[in-house]
Amino acid sequence: GENVEQHPSTLSVQEGDSAVIKCTYSDSASNYFPWYKQELGKGPQLIIDIRSNVGEKKDQRIAVTLNKTAKHFSLHITETQPEDSAVYFCAASSIDSWGKLQFGAGTQVVVTP
Amino acid sequence: EAQVTQNPRYLITVTGKKLTVTCSQNMNHEYMSWYRQDPGLGLRQIYYSMNVEVTDKGDVPEGYKVSRKEKRNFPLILESPSPNQTSLYFCASSSADDNQPQHFGDGTRLSIL
Numbered sequence: 001g002e003n004v005e006q007h008p009s010t011l012s013v014q015e016g017d018s019a020v021i022k023c024t025y026s027d028s029a030s031n032y033f034p035w036y037k038q039e040l041g042k043g044p045q046l047i048i049d050i051r052s053n054v055g056e057k058k059d060q061r062i063a064v065t066l067n068k069t070a071k072h073f074s075l076h077i078t079e080t081q082p083e084d085s086a087v088y089f090c091a092a093s094s095i096d097s098w099g100k101l102q103f104g105a106g107t108q109v110v111v112t113p
Numbered sequence: 114e115a116q117v118t119q120n121p122r123y124l125i126t127v128t129g130k131k132l133t134v135t136c137s138q139n140m141n142h143e144y145m146s147w148y149r150q151d152p153g154l155g156l157r158q159i160y161y162s163m164n165v166e167v168t169d170k171g172d173v174p175e176g177y178k179v180s181r182k183e184k185r186n187f188p189l190i191l192e193s194p195s196p197n198q199t200s201l202y203f204c205a206s207s208s209a210d211d212n213q214p215q216h217f218g219d220g221t222r223l224s225i226l
Contacts, residue, residue, distance in 0.1 A: 001172075004155075006155070009153075034214060034215075036217075041219070041220075042219055042220070043117070043203050043205075043217030043218050043219045043220050044156070044203070044217045045217070046214040046215070046216075049214060089155060089156065100158065100161065100171070101146075101156075101158070101215060102158075103148075103155040103156040103157070104155055105153055105154060105155040106155050
């Protein structure tokens, strides 16, 4: 089955700097890669996703890149703000296992003013 | 408002006392799923359901049961809870369209003494 590894487990950045979180996956059949943000006391919320036919996707300060050959994808947050502090999860799934998301272990991001 | 609602949000109980965590969604989603979240392990899938009366095991199904008698509801049942089931539980739902994003509830924190 799919295995998703996520690094780093914690990330501390100065406000205004960029943050990068990296994930690798094992199943070459995976074709959908969402990123979720989880704030304290809340469920994960989708912030951006990418499908295997696209190499990069951007939404304001957030971008995701995908390298299918190397089986890794990354989340980039530019101009970080205190409200970006949260736990971020990457995930992967394939069309053969529709809806069966495999999550990474999560990254605690702390943005210091 | 589109949402996934879990109840209860918090529960402290004792070993062996049957409990049910309810999950309801108002988005007419076909797919529903239960996850547990433990520190350092991310979210692990317990059970999922592709539609009414269709359920299947996820990665960590032992000690849990589910049912899907109605499209909007997907209760999680712990017949004989044990301390190792102390965890944060999330219900999620999504459309049957290819790899549509999953919407999560706000979680249920279970403590089994």
